[in-house]
Amino acid sequence: MKAIHQASLLKNRALAPQLYEMELLAPQMASVSKPGQFVMVRIGENQDPLLRRPFGLAGIDPESGRIRLVYQVVGRGTDQMSHWRTGRTVDVLGPLGNGFTWTEDPGRVILAGGGLGIAPLLPLAQALRSAGKEVTVFLGSRTESLLFGIPEFSELGCELQLATEDGSQGFKGFLTTPLEHFLCAQALDAVFLKAKEASEAGAGHAHVHTHAMLREGMKETGFHQLYACGPSPFLKVIGNLSSRYGLPAQLSFEERMACGVGACMGCAIQIKNPDGTLKTSRVCSDGPVFTGEEVHWNG
């Protein structure tokens, strides 16, 4: 049985102007939640604002029974949340959706989070590190103050690459640029290495980087999965990179939601069937994580 949780608000503080983190005591939920899942928070008891607001789980601690949200104030729902005082009861529905998946073995993975899309990568990185993986994290945001999670990712032993649109921290521009450089460099290194090995072994190869070569190289790097969360134009670029480099991607989407549980069909996304036909899936209950391959990018 799914349930609504009356969680106790343990912490609610500003990380930066308009950026907040919230910790909730919700033991039952914390014990079953997985990285990539989300919750729907009720804003008030009145009829306005009416709908719950969706937030990805930015922290899951079954031991202490806590969950964590990181949210940005963008409208009146999040504005009101930012004024909630600790001790208050928060009505939370969740965990919802299907989270990210991974294999319980070592290997190299890449995480890319744009803006608030950083949030669900935090518990994911934790899980991946526990599974023994080598994790490289790309974080991007509009400006330095909106980058969060850096200490947590570092502490987990992830390699970090940063980008801000205004250049206040890391690469100046979109996160996808350093990510693409990284993928390209990794793949080429592997290609060169192989070529070198091959030439040392006597064989001769032309140095043309075809897509096939890059994909070939990527395989050699040991990177076997890309995880990303962020605005949908960002996910589209990631989806592109994923197919160019043959690196499977798990992408976490956002869409306007009403029910959050799969009943209203509000949060549609076009998904390709294996036979190439399209079907309309629900971001909330069929997602929010979809593979780069199955998503149909319209336009």
Next chain:
Amino acid sequence: MKAIHQASLLKNRALAPQLYEMELLAPQMASVSKPGQFVMVRIGENQDPLLRRPFGLAGIDPESGRIRLVYQVVGRGTDQMSHWRTGRTVDVLGPLGNGFTWTEDPGRVILAGGGLGIAPLLPLAQALRSAGKEVTVFLGSRTESLLFGIPEFSELGCELQLATEDGSQGFKGFLTTPLEHFLCAQALDAVFLKAKEASEAGAGHAHVHTHAMLREGMKETGFHQLYACGPSPFLKVIGNLSSRYGLPAQLSFEERMACGVGACMGCAIQIKNPDGTLKTSRVCSDGPVFTGEEVHWNG
């Protein structure tokens, strides 16, 4: 210029189950408010509940800059108010309406408050006592726990008579019964006294209590004004007593309100013009206090 006040909530506590008092710091408002005026409180910042809620001023202290409300939880607006914590800012519009009036000379007056109608009588009693009047207060409610203000009225040196519908305190039944007894007894005493004086002076009178006699007697008692606030059936009885005993009444009415300032015509009441024709007045801005004489009681 009228204004909206952002008042600081100093106190908000239960007086009895479902009965609360609230103290607000609103110096500008406290400095201009008069007994019998009311305020409109905004419940939230959202669009639901939409309208402000009207409450009579149950305390006005220009010195400390405080105003006081006493309210009963009857619906979601008052329910939400009961959960407000001190320190919070409360959006209050007021003072609104015209208060009670009185003359600055001694004399005897009667105050009658039914249910929450007790509230505006508190600052009124204070003002009347300051003016040097002898004040008899009749308080009625459903049950003992909902009677409030007793210590305050006593402290002011008012004479008190109580009634509860369930008999848990004072007279069992409606307040208007002991009030009528009181008026009748006072008037008759005066009549008898006069008769006695007259008979001692040699004149003879038939002992028939005509209405004219009661009114005559009432004049002798020194009681010159009746003030009342409460549900409208209660006010109707008071209006009746007022005309029967020739004791002018000031009655404070309630009506469903939207604007509270006289703009929407929502809070209509039928008032008699001096020439006997009717006009529709506004409880909020033409009242809430009307004289017993001018009110047209329909039905």
Next chain:
Amino acid sequence: MADLHVNLAGLQLSNPVLAASGCFGFGREYNEFYPIRQAGGIMVKGLTLEPCAGNPTPRIAETPAGMLNSIGLQNPGVDAFLSNELPWLLSQEAAVIANINGHALEDFEEIARRLQGAPGLKAIEVNISCPNVSHGGMFFGTDPAMASEVTRRVRKHTSLPLIIKLSPNVTDITEIARAVVSEGADILSLINTLLGMAIDVKTRKPLLARKVGGLSGPAVKPVALRMVWQTAQAVDVPIIGMGGISSAQDALEFLMAGASAVAVGCASFVDPLAIPRIIGDLNAWLDREGFAGVRDVVGLALR
């Protein structure tokens, strides 16, 4: 325990609180919160003849005390309903009502034909009021002649209790009500959504991809209630009232206005337990106020 059973022109339900079409899918999602047989009935997501992919996103916009949707009847089609959804719903002992939609008169007929004889199906609700499709939809429900025609055609093909779902986007709802009743509607359900719109001031464009959408939720309750009240006085068939119901008090308002049962739409989104909560509170209220059965409340405010 007050008696919650209702009988709407032969449609027997264990209680008068139904799930509104399109707000409950095919029951699977809310069955993870409570056994959906607790609902008085389930009006499933609107069915079309063929599977339907619905409208582009955004399909949802919040409005003051309400929401706009432009789902566009995304559904697997009537055949998939019969083979996959209905059997599952019946296995859960749910009281199932099929909500049917068409772009043309023939669509309605054909769906009714396919549903005829479907074992376990309790009733058919004909949606002549969907504001979210370009062809058909609301068009059928805003013209008395068209509404009559749809009713007549579906009536021919079904022996099930026939519910016609009315559109609030009309000048006089009683005119449409009378028209469809005269063609054999057994029950009326109202209201569907009000046609509405929201604009995103930032992008300077309508918020919904399809520009306009259907307004529902508490905001529309006063309009819905008025229409139920008017319709109850105009026709003699039972009414299933809906529009903004989120509490037992709301449900009672509709019952008192003349509805024999009610449906809960987007309140389930806000509170997945809305339906069982309303049933429980309704029961408690009836007991407290000394009513033997919910039927005794119907139409109290009409007197």
Next chain:
Amino acid sequence: MADLHVNLAGLQLSNPVLAASGCFGFGREYNEFYPIRQAGGIMVKGLTLEPCAGNPTPRIAETPAGMLNSIGLQNPGVDAFLSNELPWLLSQEAAVIANINGHALEDFEEIARRLQGAPGLKAIEVNISCPNVSHGGMFFGTDPAMASEVTRRVRKHTSLPLIIKLSPNVTDITEIARAVVSEGADILSLINTLLGMAIDVKTRKPLLARKVGGLSGPAVKPVALRMVWQTAQAVDVPIIGMGGISSAQDALEFLMAGASAVAVGCASFVDPLAIPRIIGDLNAWLDREGFAGVRDVVGLALR
């Protein structure tokens, strides 16, 4: 400072934020909060030929994000308006628009006649959409032929800019809009209130003495916006949009949907300073977004 002036078919206003009729009395009350000349215009309380006492109480009921009213056009009559209210309004330098109402076609004509030549009066708004009177009222606004006839008659007697105020309680608002424009309406204002109802579960009776009332406030905004958007595409005259506006964002939604000006109704009840606040915020938004004038925003979402 963006240029807030608007010119609606000759009706020149200092800014596009007006006070809606019936929500601002004759301006006296809100003049105690701010100088009412700040409002772009004031549509006064609906006038009738004779003084009118209005409906019994309760006249007000709160609903989710909205309110119902059944005032019933309480007003001192057109003559008292001319002798007492108009001179005072003009002394405050307010831009005054007379809202006129009738039980019969002749009433509209006679009021228009009496207002003709009234010095300082800016325009006439004809209310063919009041849901709160038994005779006339909304009846005129829900039938295209009647709406045309009222317009034609009033047009004969006035040289002032003629505003026709449309009812939302219709199947197709563009039909009525076209009808009144073809008879000489210079400007359309919409929407008036939606017919609604609320029931007091305790007393088991309608909350309003007159049973039904007019719904307004934020709840109706999506419907109002959709109707403005539809009407702006159907006719070529300027539109004054209203229905649930309580912020500059709301006002911008209406302007983008095609309204040339907006009116604020029950938001003034909640915040007596709503009108000057909206004007200020609108101005700030225009500056921030680099618009030279408010005119440049009109209809942006239509493209």
